[in-house]
Amino acid sequence: MTDTLMNADPPRRIRSFVLRQGRITASQKNALENLWPRYGLDPAAAFDPAAVFGRRAPLTLEIGFGNGESLAAMAQSLPAEDFIGAEVHPPGIGHLLIELERRGLDNVRVFRVDAVELLENCIPEGALARILVFFPDPWHKQRHKKRRLVSPAFARLAASRLAPGGVFHAATDWEDYAMQMLEVLNGCETLVNQAPDGRFSERPAYRTPTKFEQRGQRLGHGVWDLVYRRS
Ligand SMILES: C[S@@+](CC[C@H](N)C(=O)[O-])C[C@H]1O[C@@H](n2cnc3c(N)ncnc32)[C@H](O)[C@@H]1O
Structure with missing residues (x-):
């Protein structure tokens, strides 16, 4: 092997998000500074749910929680x-932190990180009862589709972090992405589609309408829920 090849950096991952300088309110900024020590977790540190929450309980991960209302x-x-929750958008994280304090919740913690890295490096195999991906960025232009979060590699990774019987639930308001997810997730050996016809499911009661869902509905989009269990 040549020196150039041996020293080459690993290929850069195509991420499912682009970090934009979104508008952040003073209260969201304040929450990021003052509430982060209470609710924020460091993805570089070992994650021990029993130590973090002071108990052993079913653990759900929501990926890309946006403003965190549904979480x-x-x-x-x-x-x-x-x-x-895993999110990379600071205003949304600030919004969730405010909600957690307002509602007096102590059963939620937040990672500010790419959820793929979180799953790879921080979440042990079989640790999760549920993984939720609600209205992931649709990347609907043909040249951007490679950025879509739900890919065969992602499905395998997510399934490996679920306990046997654990649930993977995604929802989208883009039909084309819904069809892609169906193909990818039905093709994942360790995930079993829970819909009677092996396609789309009814919305489970725990998923309250999210901000992006409501935006999609205003635009006349449909909604597709995909619910699987880890075998
Ligand atoms: C279209 S928004 C949907 C937000 C929310 N789930 C809702 O339904 O209102 C997608 C969110 O996923 C986040 N996101 C995308 N890729 C991510 C990743 N790899 N890790 C963590 N968050 C991600 C984005 O920052 C964005 O806030």
Whole structure:
């Protein structure tokens, strides 16, 4: 092997997000500074749910929680369960931190990180009861589709972090992405589609309508839920 090849950096991962300088409010900024020590977790440190939450309970990961409204609502309605959220957009993270404090929730913690890296480096195999991916960026232009989060490699990675019987649930308002997810997830050996016809599921009660879902509905989009269990 030549020196050039041996010293070459590993190929850069195509990420499912582009970090934009979004508008951040003073209260979101304040929350990021003052509430982060209470709710934020470091993806570079070992993650021990029992130590973080002070108990052993079913653990759900929501990937790309946006402004966190659905995560906060879910955590409030399921107090016997624990939740972690992964997001990269600081205003959304600030919004969630404010909600967690306002609702007095102690069963949610937050990672500011690419969820793929979180799953790879921080979450042990079989650790999760649920993985939720609600309205991931659709990357609908043909040249951007390679950025879509749900790929065969992602499905295998996510499934490996679920406990046997654990649930993988995705929802989207883009038909074309829904069809791609169906093909990818139905093709993942360790995931079993829970819909009677092996296609799309009814919306489970724990998924409250999210901000992006409501935006899609205003635009006349449909909604597709995909629910699987790890075999
Ligand atoms: C279209 S928004 C949907 C937000 C929310 N789930 C909703 O339905 O309102 C997608 C979100 O996923 C986040 N995201 C995309 N890729 C991600 C990744 N690899 N890790 C963590 N967050 C990600 C983006 O920052 C964005 O906030």
